[in-house]
Amino acid sequence: MNSSILVINCGSSSLKFALIDSQNHQACLTGLAEKLGLADAYISFKFNGAKDTLALQEGNHSGAMHAILEKLQQLSLLDSVKAIGHRVVHGGEVFKESALITDEVIAEIERCAKLAPLHNPAHLLGIRTAIEQFPGLPQTVVFDTSFHQTMPRKAYLYAVPMSLYREHNVRRYGFHGTSYRYVAAEAAKMLGKPLEETAMVCAHLGNGASATAILGGKGVDTTMGLTPLEGLVMGTRSGDIDGNIFSYLASELGLDINGVTDLLNKKSGLLGLSELSNDCRELEEAAQNGHQGAIVALEVFAYRLAKHIAALTVALGRLDALLFTGGIGENSSFLREAVIKQLGFLGLKLDDDANRACIRGNAGRITTADSVPALVINTDEELMIAQDTARLVGLGA
Ligand code: AMP
Numbered sequence: 585m586n587s588s589i590l591v592i593n594c595g596s597s598s599l600k601f602a603l604i605d606s607q608n609h610q611a612c613l614t615g616l617a618e619k620l621g622l623a624d625a626y627i628s629f630k631f632n633g634a635k636d637t638l639a640l641q642e643g644n645h646s647g648a649m650h651a652i653l654e655k656l657q658q659l660s661l662l663d664s665v666k667a668i669g670h671r672v673v674h675g676g677e678v679f680k681e682s683a684l685i686t687d688e689v690i691a692e693i694e695r696c697a698k699l700a701p702l703h704n705p706a707h708l709l710g711i712r713t714a715i716e717q718f719p720g721l722p723q724t725v726v727f728d729t730s731f732h733q734t735m736p737r738k739a740y741l742y743a744v745p746m747s748l749y750r751e752h753n754v755r756r757y758g759f760h761g762t763s764y765r766y767v768a769a770e771a772a773k774m775l776g777k778p779l780e781e782t783a784m785v786c787a788h789l790g791n792g793a794s795a796t797a798i799l800g801g802k803g804v805d806t807t808m809g810l811t812p813l814e815g816l817v818m819g820t821r822s823g824d825i826d827g828n829i830f831s832y833l834a835s836e837l838g839l840d841i842n843g844v845t846d847l848l849n850k851k852s853g854l855l856g857l858s859e860l861s862n863d864c865r866e867l868e869e870a871a872q873n874g875h876q877g878a879i880v881a882l883e884v885f886a887y888r889l890a891k892h893i894a895a896l897t898v899a900l901g902r903l904d905a906l907l908f909t910g911g912i913g914e915n916s917s918f919l920r921e922a923v924i925k926q927l928g929f930l931g932l933k934l935d936d937d938a939n940r941a942c943i944r945g946n947a948g949r950i951t952t953a954d955s956v957p958a959l960v961i962n963t964d965e966e967l968m969i970a971q972d973t974a975r976l977v978g979l980g981a
Contacts, residue, residue: 587979588612588664589970590652590718593671594710596702597621599648603661604970606979611966613661617648627651631659645709649717668714668723669973671762671965672707673812674700675727676753682730682972685711685723693725699753699810724973731761734802739899742809756814758796758806760788760910763963767909768798770961774949775905783900785893788963789919790910791819791862795892797899805899807892813849816892817885819862822852824888857881864912864919886922893927903930903956909963915943920950924958931956 586607593600597620603613617627617640625643629636640647656662670685676696683689690711697704707725714723732740740756741749748754767786772779779801787795793816796806807815807823817823825848833844855862858881860870870878897903906927907913908920917939924934933955942950942960951958973979 586664587666588661589973589979590656590665590668591671591966591969591973592668592710592714593966594645594706596706599627599645599710601652602966602970603656603665604966606666606970606974609967609970613655613659615652615655617645617651620644620648629655645713646716649710649713653717665718665721666979667973667977668718668721669969670707670711670714670723670725671728671969672725673703673728673759674757675725675729676757677733677755679725679727679730680733682724682726682969682976684976685715685725689725699757722977724969724976726762726969726972728759728761729757731765732756732758732796732803732806735804735806739805754810756806756809758794758803759808759812760792760794760796761803762965762968763788763909764796764798764803766965766968767907767961767963768801771905771907771959772801774959774961775957777904782904783902784905784907785896785900785903786907786909787816787889787893787913787923788910789816789889789908789912789916792821793818793823793889793910793912795889795896797896799900805896807896817857817881817888818853819864820850820853820855822848822856854881854885857884864916868916868918882919882922886919887926889919890923890926893923894930897930905956906930906932906958908950908958908960914945914947914960914962917943917950920958920960924951932958934958 586605588606589604591602591604599617601615602611604611613631615627615629619625625640626637627640627648672693674696676699678692693704693708764786769779771784772782784798786798792812794806794808797804813821815823830844833839858867858877860877861867867878867881871882920939921934924932933952935950935952939950942948947960947962949957949959
């Protein structure tokens with residue numbers, strides 16, 4: 585058995601993991617524990633195409649991690665695991681790259697938790713549980729925010745009193761950085777150009793969605809902000825709004841700050857507009873059947889995205905390629921078409937057949953030969969985390 589890296593993505597009630605082979609970069613074992621903290625918590629494993637699910641006796645993060653350990657033992661894979669890599673959403677301004685876990689690193693992630701109160705505490709729980717269950721294994725953290733730390737001041741500053749930045753860390757951070765790093769490198773390979781010479785806009789479109797301007801492989805502007813609420817229309821998040829909506833809704837609806845925050849993060853976006861679903865595929869089907877809410881939701885999504893892509897080209901000065909990734913970016917030929925057709929003035933011309941062919945894992949170019957290329961690329965954040973981890977622990981994968 586080759587050496588491998590265990591990649592962990594811990595949420596407040598879920599724990600997703602993948603065991604990545606350091607040589608062939610394949611995920612040999614993957615799994616997901618859900619409903620952690622509830623009586624019916626369970627974990628499912630996928631190994632060699634076969635899936636099995638078991639109820640967790642100890643239905644918390646520790647129980648889930650222990651179940652992973654037992655599974656690795658059962659499959660005689662435990663000895664192959666050389667290190668553990670954790671995904672962490674917010675690294676603030678401190679973490680400009682991935683890091684080996686130390687007590688000081690844990691303390692810094694804790695300090696960043698006020699910027700990502702829903703995510704960082706869950707990641708810390710995952711880190712502490714992994715240290716407990718896998719003592720002696722080196723562990724690393726890979727941040728969604730670090731890729732964007734190369735943004736210039738003019739892109740990351742909000743026009744609010746500077747003391748809010750200096751004393752309260754209020755600025756644009758950006759997210760999905762691990763995905764951007766992977767996709768930009770793959771795109772450069774597809775374009776046959778050194779990454780350092782590329783100017784690209786990448787749209788990572790999943791249930792959460794953002795777009796980023798990437799110049800010479802470095803993030804120079806992005807749509808998400810202090811938190812992942814800003815920018816594009818998302819599954820349940822509003823994206824850009826007028827900040828005064830907070831006080832207006834508070835007085836109109838009698839909501840407190842938490843109530844409005846909840847409305848904008850969990851009940852808005854595609855779900856709020858369509859009054860049907862946050863799921864893009866479901867909305868496309870409904871739109872085809874004439875559902876007006878679904879039609880409007882997809883229209884707003886595509887327009888907002890096209891508008892942001894065009895705005896992001898200002899940070900680049902030119903456009904060598906437009907990249908689509910994430911569940912929607914990799915699969916929705918409908919939305920890619922709707923976006924590209926609004927961006928003809930940037931030199932983008934859709935190839936309809938190629939666009940329709942790029943779904944379910946098929947990556948490639950979806951524009952005509954005389955167009956600025958638009959590429960569909962399947963992201964692989966787990967592989968990126970595994971590669972960073974291997975490098976940091978000296979495995980050289
Ligand atoms: P992610 O968060 O990256 O897993 O992406 C989830 C989103 O991708 C959901 O809105 C899905 O509906 C969407 N998606 C997945 N497959 C398709 C598809 N074939 N067509 C349209 N949207 C899709």
